[in-house]
Amino acid sequence: xxxxxVGTVAFDSVKTPEGExxxxxxxSATYFSAxxxxxxxxxxxxxxxxxxxxDALDFLRERQVDISGLEIREGKTFRWAGExxxxxxxxxxxxxxxxxxxxxxxxxxDRHREHDHVFLANLDPDxxxxxxxxxxxxxxxxxxxxxxxxDGKREALQSMLNRVDVLIIxxxxxxxxxxxxxxxxxxxRILDLGPRAVVVKRGEHGATLCTEGRWFALPAxxxxxxxxxxxxxxxxxxxFMGYLARSGDTGVDAxxxxxxxxxxxxSFNVEDFSVRRLASLTADEISDRHDRxxxxxxx
Amino acid sequence: xxxxxVGTVAFDSVKTPEGExxxxxxxSATYFSAxxxxxxxxxxxxxxxxxxxxDALDFLRERQVDISGLEIREGKTFRWAGExxxxxxxxxxxxxxxxxxxxxxxxxxDRHREHDHVFLANLDPDxxxxxxxxxxxxxxxxxxxxxxxxDGKREALQSMLNRVDVLIIxxxxxxxxxxxxxxxxxxxRILDLGPRAVVVKRGEHGATLCTEGRWFALPAxxxxxxxxxxxxxxxxxxxFMGYLARSGDTGVDAxxxxxxxxxxxxSFNVEDFSVRRLASLTADEISDRHDRxxxxxxx
Numbered sequence: 001x002x003x004x005x006v007g008t009v010a011f012d013s014v015k016t017p018e019g020e021x022x023x024x025x026x027x028s029a030t031y032f033s034a035x036x037x038x039x040x041x042x043x044x045x046x047x048x049x050x051x052x053x054x055d056a057l058d059f060l061r062e063r064q065v066d067i068s069g070l071e072i073r074e075g076k077t078f079r080w081a082g083e084x085x086x087x088x089x090x091x092x093x094x095x096x097x098x099x100x101x102x103x104x105x106x107x108x109x110d111r112h113r114e115h116d117h118v119f120l121a122n123l124d125p126d127x128x129x130x131x132x133x134x135x136x137x138x139x140x141x142x143x144x145x146x147x148x149x150x151d152g153k154r155e156a157l158q159s160m161l162n163r164v165d166v167l168i169i170x171x172x173x174x175x176x177x178x179x180x181x182x183x184x185x186x187x188x189r190i191l192d193l194g195p196r197a198v199v200v201k202r203g204e205h206g207a208t209l210c211t212e213g214r215w216f217a218l219p220a221x222x223x224x225x226x227x228x229x230x231x232x233x234x235x236x237x238x239x240f241m242g243y244l245a246r247s248g249d250t251g252v253d254a255x256x257x258x259x260x261x262x263x264x265x266x267s268f269n270v271e272d273f274s275v276r277r278l279a280s281l282t283a284d285e286i287s288d289r290h291d292r293x294x295x296x297x298x299x
Numbered sequence: 300x301x302x303x304x305v306g307t308v309a310f311d312s313v314k315t316p317e318g319e320x321x322x323x324x325x326x327s328a329t330y331f332s333a334x335x336x337x338x339x340x341x342x343x344x345x346x347x348x349x350x351x352x353x354d355a356l357d358f359l360r361e362r363q364v365d366i367s368g369l370e371i372r373e374g375k376t377f378r379w380a381g382e383x384x385x386x387x388x389x390x391x392x393x394x395x396x397x398x399x400x401x402x403x404x405x406x407x408x409d410r411h412r413e414h415d416h417v418f419l420a421n422l423d424p425d426x427x428x429x430x431x432x433x434x435x436x437x438x439x440x441x442x443x444x445x446x447x448x449x450d451g452k453r454e455a456l457q458s459m460l461n462r463v464d465v466l467i468i469x470x471x472x473x474x475x476x477x478x479x480x481x482x483x484x485x486x487x488r489i490l491d492l493g494p495r496a497v498v499v500k501r502g503e504h505g506a507t508l509c510t511e512g513r514w515f516a517l518p519a520x521x522x523x524x525x526x527x528x529x530x531x532x533x534x535x536x537x538x539f540m541g542y543l544a545r546s547g548d549t550g551v552d553a554x555x556x557x558x559x560x561x562x563x564x565x566s567f568n569v570e571d572f573s574v575r576r577l578a579s580l581t582a583d584e585i586s587d588r589h590d591r592x593x594x595x596x597x598x
Contacts, residue, residue, distance in 0.1 A: 017480075086480050181316075181385050183503070184523040204482070205504035206518055215595050219505055219516030224483040256598045296514050297596065299555045 001245045002041040002114075004138075005032045006106050006131050007121025007234070009046045009057075009070065013081040013095070014273060016088065018227045024274035025056045026080065028121035028144070031231035034278035035238025035265040036119075037063035038286055040245035043112055045069040045131075049077040049100045059279040069112065073100040088226050088270075089203050108134040117245045119237055120164070122146045125156035132163050140250050142166035142199075142241055144233065150176050162194035165250075168237050171202045183208065184215075197255055199240065199262075201233050209259050216256045221267035221293050228273045232266040235278060239265030260297075264290050300544045301340040301413075303437075304331045305405050305430050306420025306533070308345040308356075308369065312380040312394070313572060315387065317526045323573035324355045325379065327420035327443070330530035333577035334537025334564040335418075336362035337585055339544035342411055344368040344430075348376040348399045358578040368411065372399040387525050387569075388502050407433040416544045418536055419463070421445045424455035431462050439549050441465035441498075441540060443532065449475050461493035464549075467536050469500045482507070483514075496554055498539065498561075500532050508558050515555045520566035520592050527572045531565040534577060538564030559596075563589050 012026030033042040041064040081095035113136040120128040120143035141164045178189040187210035190198045200208045206219040240262035271277045311325030332341040340363040380394035412435035419427040419442035440463045477488035486509035489497045499507045505518040539561035570576045
C-alpha cells in the first residue's frame with residue numbers, strides 16, 4: 001500500500017556545533033519520503049521554485065518515490081535557515097523565506113486519492129484541511145504541526161485534529177497545544193481533541209505513543225556522532241508511516257512497532273547534514289540497527 | 300543478601316509548582332533505604348543531630364532497615380532547601396546547612412563489612428574512599444556524586460571511580476564529569492575512568508545503562524501527578540541495588556532488569572513530598588506498576 005505525503009521541499013542553511021551546510025536540500029516531504037521509501041511506495045505533493053535542481057531528488061526517484069506531484073512554480077523555492085545550540089536539541093530559526101510556498105494550494109490527482117496512508121507534514125492547517133477534503137477515504141491520516149500554527153491558527157488546527165488519526169508532534173509543541181507542562185497529561189488532553197493516537201517526539205530523549213488508555217515509550221537510539229538534527233522528526237514520521245503501510249496493520253501493537261522504525265530512521269538522519277545519510281542508506285543497515293535497537297530496549 | 304548504604308539523613312524544605320513542604324524528612328540514605336527495603340535487608344550509615352525525631356524513621360525499621368548505624372551527634376541535622384521550576388526538572392538550591400554532616404567520618408562495624416552490596420550515596424569523595432577502605436570485599440559497589448564534587452574534588456572523585464563497579468549519576472553531571480555534551484560519548488568516557496557500568500538518570504526522560512560494548516535505555520514511567528522530584532535519583536538507586544541484592548546476580552541482564560525496578564521506585568517517589576509515598580507503598584503496588592511498565596516499553 002502506498003503513502004501520500006503533502007509537505008515542503010526546501011533549501012536549508014544549517015549551522016550546528018559540528019559544521020554547517022548552505023542551501024542544502026531539505027523540507028519535510030523530502031525527509032519523510034527519503035525515510036518512508038524503504039518501506040512502501042510514496043507519492044509526494046509539494047511545490048518548488050524554478051531555481052530548484054530537480055536532479056537533487058534523483059535518489060528518491062530511484063527508490064519508490066513518485067515526485068510527479070511536485071509543482072514547479074515561477075519564483076524561488078522555500079528557504080529556511082537555523083542554528084543549533086551545543087546540546088543539539090535547542091535551535092533558533094535565523095531566516096525563513098516562504099517564497100513559492102506562500103499561496104501553495106495542493107491539488108490531488110486521482111491516483112493520490114487512492115492511497116490508504118496519508119501524512120500531512122507541517123503546513124498551514126487550512127492547507128491540511130484542503131488536502132483532507134480532496135482525499136478519498138484513507139485508512140490512516142497522520143499530521144504534524146508547529147508552534148507558529150498553534151499560536152496563530154488554533155481553531156483551524158483543532159478542527160483539523162478532529163479529522164486525523166495520529167498527531168505526530170514534538171514535546172514542546174504538545175505542551176503548548178494544551179498548555180500543560182506535564183507530558184502525560186498533555187498527551188491525554190490532545191487525545192480529547194480528536195486523534196486516536198498522539199506520538200510525542202522528544203529528540204535525544206526518544207518518543208512516546210499515547211492512545212486511549214495505553215502508553216508506550218521509547219528512548220532514542222544512541223547516536224555518538226550527531227551532526228545535524230534537521231529533519232529528524234520527518235524521518236521519524238517516514239519510518240513510522242512507512243512501517244504501517246508495509247504491514248497493512250493499524251492496531252496499537254503495529255503503532256508500537258512503527259515507533260521503533262521511526263526512531264531508527266531518525267537516528268540515521270542526524271548522522272549527516274541534509275538528506276545525505278538517508279540518501280546513502282541501505283535496507284541492510286536499517287535492518288541491522290533495528291535489531292540492535294530492539295536489544296537495547298528489551299530488559 | 301543485604302545492602303549497606305552510606306549517605307545522608309536530612310531535613311528538606313522544598314517548593315514545587317504543586318506546593319511546598321518544610322523541614323520534611325529527606326536525605327539520600329533515607330530515600331535509598333525506603334526503596335531498597337522492599338527488596339532486601341538494608342543497613343544504614345549516616346549522621347543526624349540531636350534535633351532529629353527518630354520516630355520519623357519508624358516506617359523503615361518496620362521493614363528490613365537497620366538504622367543502628369545512624370550516628371547521633373550534638374548539633375543540628377543537615378538541612379537542604381530547594382525550589383523546582385514549572386517543568387519539574389530544573390531546580391535551584393536555596394539553602395544548604397551542613398551542620399553535623401561536616402566532619403562526618405563513617406565508621407563501619409563488623410556486620411557492615413559483610414554486605415555484598417554497597418551504595419555510596421552522594422558525599423565527599425574522600426569520605427566515600429574511607430568507607431571503601433573499611434569495607435570487606437563487596438560483590439558490587441555503586442556510587443553517586445554531584446556537580447559540587449566534580450568541580451571541587453575531581454582527583455579524589457576519579458580515583459574513587461576506579462574503585463567502584465557502577466556509577467549512578469544524572470545526565471548533567473555525566474556531561475560535566477567528562478566535558479562532553481553527547482551523552483553516548485560521555486558514558487563511554489566515564490567507563491574509561493574505571494567503573495564497569497554507568498547508569499545515567501535523566502529524570503522525566505528515563506535512564507540509560509552503559510557497559511563495555513552494550514547500551515540499554517529506558518523511558519521514565521509516565522507519572523501524571525508529579526508533586527516533588529526530590530529523592531527520585533536515590534529511590535532509583537534503591538530499587539536498582541535492591542533488585543541486584545535480591546537476585547544475587549550482577550550480570551548485564553540483571554543490571555537491565557534492575558534499571559526497570561529503579562525506574563518504578565523513582566516513579567512512586569515523585570508522587571508526593573518527602574518520603575511519604577515510599578512510606579505508604581506496598582509490595583503489590585510495586586509489582587503491579589512493574590508489570591504495567593514492562594508492557595509500556597515492550598514493542
